[in-house]
Amino acid sequence: MRPAMLDGLVEVHACLRFDEEEALVAAHDERLSGTRSTYDLVTWRRARSDALLAPVAAAxxxxxxxxxxxxxxxxxxxxxxxxxxxxxxxxITALTHLAGVETECTGPLPPVSFVPAPPI
Known part of the structure; x- marks a missing residue:
């Protein structure tokens, strides 16, 4: 995004921390049920986070x-x-009430993650 396109926009960070034991069990159960073909905690975490953060992503x-x-x-x-x-x-903070997830929300921050890197 060009810097001018960032006018009026800010960055907000969301951090979701899943309980390791619950996440491993959930990932394993999804694999056994055929929902997932692999037993991969990172893939499970990413999909779960997509679902939980969908309202923020939509906005x-x-x-x-x-x-x-x-x-x-x-x-x-x-x-x-x-x-x-x-x-x-x-x-984001309402997600804390879900079993097995802790949340942290930081912002508003300057939108530095969305400024393109200068050409090399």
Whole structure:
């Protein structure tokens, strides 16, 4: 995105941390039920995060994956209009009430994850 296209937009970070034991059991159960063909915790985490963060993604102008620190952590940056930050934060923090997931929401931040890298 060109910097001018970022006017009025901010970045919000969502971090979902899944309970490792519950995540392993869920990924294994999905494999056994035929929902998934592999027993892959990262694939399970990504799909689960897609579902949980869908309302934020729908309001966002863009999203990028941020580096995870452990296999049970999903970190994303969302590009949002400033006026949508409060509702995005509410969605993300409401996820804390789900069993097996802790959330962290940071922002609004400058939209640095969405500024294109300069040409080499």
């Amino acid at each position: 966002a102008r863009g999203q990028v994956l941020l580096p995870d620190r452990v296999p049970t952590e999903e970190r994303r940056a969302f590009l949002l209009p400033h006026e949508d930050v409060a509702s995005a934060r509410a969605v």
